[in-house]
Amino acid sequence: MVRTKGAGNGTVERIQDLILAEGLVPGDPMPTETALCERLEISRSSVREAMRTLASLDIVEVRHGHGTFVGQLSLAPLVDGLLFRARLDDGNDLRALREVVELRIALDLSVADQLVEIYRGSVNPELESHVAEMRELAGRRQPFPEADAAFHNALFSRLPNSLLRQLAQAFWEIHTTAVPMLNIAQADDILVTVDAHQAMLTALEAGDADAYREAVVEHYRPLGRTLDAAGRAETGAVRA
Amino acid sequence: MVRTKGAGNGTVERIQDLILAEGLVPGDPMPTETALCERLEISRSSVREAMRTLASLDIVEVRHGHGTFVGQLSLAPLVDGLLFRARLDDGNDLRALREVVELRIALDLSVADQLVEIYRGSVNPELESHVAEMRELAGRRQPFPEADAAFHNALFSRLPNSLLRQLAQAFWEIHTTAVPMLNIAQADDILVTVDAHQAMLTALEAGDADAYREAVVEHYRPLGRTLDAAGRAETGAVRA
Numbered sequence: 001m002v003r004t005k006g007a008g009n010g011t012v013e014r015i016q017d018l019i020l021a022e023g024l025v026p027g028d029p030m031p032t033e034t035a036l037c038e039r040l041e042i043s044r045s046s047v048r049e050a051m052r053t054l055a056s057l058d059i060v061e062v063r064h065g066h067g068t069f070v071g072q073l074s075l076a077p078l079v080d081g082l083l084f085r086a087r088l089d090d091g092n093d094l095r096a097l098r099e100v101v102e103l104r105i106a107l108d109l110s111v112a113d114q115l116v117e118i119y120r121g122s123v124n125p126e127l128e129s130h131v132a133e134m135r136e137l138a139g140r141r142q143p144f145p146e147a148d149a150a151f152h153n154a155l156f157s158r159l160p161n162s163l164l165r166q167l168a169q170a171f172w173e174i175h176t177t178a179v180p181m182l183n184i185a186q187a188d189d190i191l192v193t194v195d196a197h198q199a200m201l202t203a204l205e206a207g208d209a210d211a212y213r214e215a216v217v218e219h220y221r222p223l224g225r226t227l228d229a230a231g232r233a234e235t236g237a238v239r240a
Numbered sequence: 241m242v243r244t245k246g247a248g249n250g251t252v253e254r255i256q257d258l259i260l261a262e263g264l265v266p267g268d269p270m271p272t273e274t275a276l277c278e279r280l281e282i283s284r285s286s287v288r289e290a291m292r293t294l295a296s297l298d299i300v301e302v303r304h305g306h307g308t309f310v311g312q313l314s315l316a317p318l319v320d321g322l323l324f325r326a327r328l329d330d331g332n333d334l335r336a337l338r339e340v341v342e343l344r345i346a347l348d349l350s351v352a353d354q355l356v357e358i359y360r361g362s363v364n365p366e367l368e369s370h371v372a373e374m375r376e377l378a379g380r381r382q383p384f385p386e387a388d389a390a391f392h393n394a395l396f397s398r399l400p401n402s403l404l405r406q407l408a409q410a411f412w413e414i415h416t417t418a419v420p421m422l423n424i425a426q427a428d429d430i431l432v433t434v435d436a437h438q439a440m441l442t443a444l445e446a447g448d449a450d451a452y453r454e455a456v457v458e459h460y461r462p463l464g465r466t467l468d469a470a471g472r473a474e475t476g477a478v479r480a
Contacts, residue, residue: 020327049292056293057321073325077317081297082403085313087260099403106404110346163322163339164346 011050014040016059019070030060030068075170079177082170086178094231097178101223104171108216111159112209118158120207127154127201134194144194145176151197155204175223184230189222196221251290254280256299259310270300270308315410319417322410326418334471337418341463344411348456351399352449358398360447367394367441374434385416391437395444415463424470429462436461 015036024030031039036047051068054060061071086096130151137144152172156165196219203211255276264270271279276287291308294300301311326336370391377384392412396405436459443451 016324016327025328052289052292053296056296057317057324059321059324073321073328075318075321077297077321078315081299081313081315081317084256084297084299087256088265088313096403099401102401103404103407106350107346110350161339161342163336163343167343 011040011042011046012053015047015050015054019059024070026070026072028070030070032067075166079170079173082174083177083181086174087181094182094184094227097175097182098227100171100174100178101220101227104168104175105216105220107164107168107171108219109213111156111164112212112216114159115155115204115212116207116209119201119204122205124201124205127151130154131194131198131201134197135191138190138194143180148172148197149176155200179223179226182230184226189225192222193219251280251282251286252293255287255290255294259299264310266310266312268310270310272307315406319410319413322414323417323421326414327421334422334424334467337415337422338467340411340414340418341460341467344408344415345456345460347404347408347411348459349453351396351404352452352456354399355395355444355452356447356449359441359444362445364441364445367391370394371434371438371441374437375431378430378434383420388412388437389416395440419463419466422470424466429465432462433459 018031018036018039022031030036030051033044033047033051036042037044040047051060051062055062055068055071056077058071058074058076061069063069082096082100086094086100089096130147133147134144134151137147149169149172153165153169156168159165196215199215200212200219203209203215258271258276258279262271270276270291273284273287273291276282277284280287291300291302295302295308295311296317298311298314298316301309303309322336322340326334326340329336370387373387374384374391377387389409389412393405393409396408399405436455439455440452440459443449443455
């Protein structure tokens, strides 16, 4: 099933099959290189080559000095690929980055009803504290990526779909990494974003899905303006 | 920015930077291995190792006998990783596959208003023909993955967000590949799915976003029942 381009695909597949046949799970130690050579009857260099491909897909994880383990199957390869795509077309109206942001909005909106069910009538001091931290930093004109990530991760942590949580996190990471990488100036109206985080939380606690949806759209407005301004600027100013 | 685990990361990043600095775009030939060795002052084996990682991320593409090119930056690595994840937890209530299907539903619902704007008042013989083909095959109790893919790709082809289109296609591919791989029986009520495709199209042409959303949910219902039945079955029956 692996259609990864490059050499050694047959071996990549066979090692995947072996992981499944052995019933290994993420974090389990992989068989040694020698064992893989013997069992698959292939050369050490083929095994190494395949393991490198599997490592880049996070299907195996090399912990230097400790050995090789079944990987966490994270979305890190997606983040890497999309970040590179964002950098590649940075002269092209920041389209790749805009598309990532649109998908973040779509995901945030798609879980409105689920989040309302979860948060209605609750109090959430942890989420409040992340908003307070954002507000404090924004007041000093400091960026606040850690508090922002902490807010979104905590908000989504109670959703049952782990793929959705990881995808939301991957898109967050891409956009947050890409914005400074592309030398895009932070919006002046970043306090709007802070208020919108608060409004998202307040709406969910009040059980108001529509108000949550409005706050989500508001939350991304300063970023949209930032991207618009950067897209209009001369290429020289936007390029990393 | 590449946090890919495994050896040779510094080189992977430096080759990415070189692609950007040279202004290369997908499909352009990559510098030769020799040129890369000289320009980055690294060994041939380091270059090869890094190129293999870049190939598995679809950042470069090796066309055997033709050389190496800048890759299409597709979501193939995501598909590979998630397919493996689906196979890895196939004893575990098919959770990975369910999560993929939930994400498909979320994406399909998220574009309701956009699709209505695009298709309102239009006639779409191509989309109709895909539905007709599905109906014909379902009548003979044949699977219809090609017609199904063609329908969804054609429907989304007019959406401006290429990342969303690719993501929808990637999730389609994962679920369509995983279902037979996990030996999950096709639902008896697969005609419901055919009718739902027709209903999605009719709703969009009529400019009715709510009816489209209902049809989307209906569209996934037989699959949901299939996954429920498979999840309840003994592990031996579900395992690939």
